[in-house]
Amino acid sequence: MEKVKSLNFNLNMGKLISSAHNMMTKRFVQNAHEAGLDISLDQWMVLGPISYHKNASQKVLSDSCLKDKTSITKIVNTLEKKNLVVRVSDQLDQRVKRIILTTAGKQLLNDAIPIMNKTREEVAKGISEPDIEIFKNVLSKIISNLENE
Amino acid sequence: MEKVKSLNFNLNMGKLISSAHNMMTKRFVQNAHEAGLDISLDQWMVLGPISYHKNASQKVLSDSCLKDKTSITKIVNTLEKKNLVVRVSDQLDQRVKRIILTTAGKQLLNDAIPIMNKTREEVAKGISEPDIEIFKNVLSKIISNLENE
C-alpha cells in the first residue's frame, strides 16, 4: 500500500507513534496466532516481568511494565482466566498480591520468545543500529518529558 | 520518578513505543481538560482530517488517519454524539457517508490547536531537531515494515 509511503513525511509524531504502536501489537498477535499461540503483546509484556521478578506484586509489575495499576489488574485477570498465572496474597502484607506463573504460563512464555524475536526483526528491518539507538533515546526522553512530576 | 530513567536502556522498543503512546494520549487529554475542552487525542486526530478534506468519506478518513475503518466508525459515532460532526449519505454512491463538521466541531477544532501545540512542545522538549527527524523516519520505516502487503 503506497498510501502510507506517500503520506509519511506529512504525518505528525502523534499519528506516527500511534500507528506504529497499533501495527506492532497487531503484528505480534498475528505472528503468535500463526504459531498457534493465543497471546497479545500486552499480555506478553506483563508475562515477561512476572517471570523475571519471581513472585512479583502487581505494584512491581506496574512499575516495570510502565503500565497503570488498573491495566495490570485487568491484564492479570485475563492471564488468570487463561490459567497462565495465579494470584497469591502476601503473608506479611495482606494488601499485596503476588503473581505466580503456572506451568502453562511458563510454557507459553517459552513458546512466545521466538515470536517476539521474529516480530522485533520485522519491526526493525532495514533500520540501522545507530538510528535505532537514537530512536530509543528519543522515546526514553519523551517518556521522561511526559512523566507527571 | 527515577524508575523510568533508571530502566530506560533496558527497555525494549515495544515497551517504549507503547508507553510513549499512552503517555502522549494521556497528556493531551489532561491539557485539553485544563483548558476546559473535552476531546481525546484520537478524536483530534480524526477531526483534523475531517476539516482538511471537506466532506471526507469514512474511507478517506481511515486512510489519512492510518486507522481501521472500525475505529473510524466508532470515533465518528462519538463525535456525532457530541454534535461535533454529522454524517451525510453521498448522493452518487449510497454506500458512502460523508462526514461534515458542525459549527461546534469547527469551534472545538480551533480551540484544540493550541492544546496540540502545547502537547507537542512538552513531548519534544529537549530533543534536537535532527534527532526528531531520525525519530520520525524510523517510525515511518517501522510502519511500512509492518504494513500487510
Add this chain to the structure above:
DNA sequence: CCAAAATAGTTGTATGTTCAACTAATGGAG
C-alpha cells in the same frame, strides 16, 4: 496508641482497537 495519610488493589464507566461476520450498494465479466 490512635487518627490520618499512604499504599495495594478493585470496580465501573468511557474510549479506542482488532477481528470476524454482517448489510447494502456498486461495478464488471461473461
Add this chain to the structure above:
DNA sequence: CTCCATTAGTTGAACATACAACTATTTTGG
C-alpha cells in the same frame, strides 16, 4: 443483463487503557 466480486460501512465480542471512586490494609506522627 445478470451474477459475483468488490467496496463502504456497521455490529458485537475481546482486549487494553484512563480516571475516579472505592475497600482494605499498613505506616506514621503527634
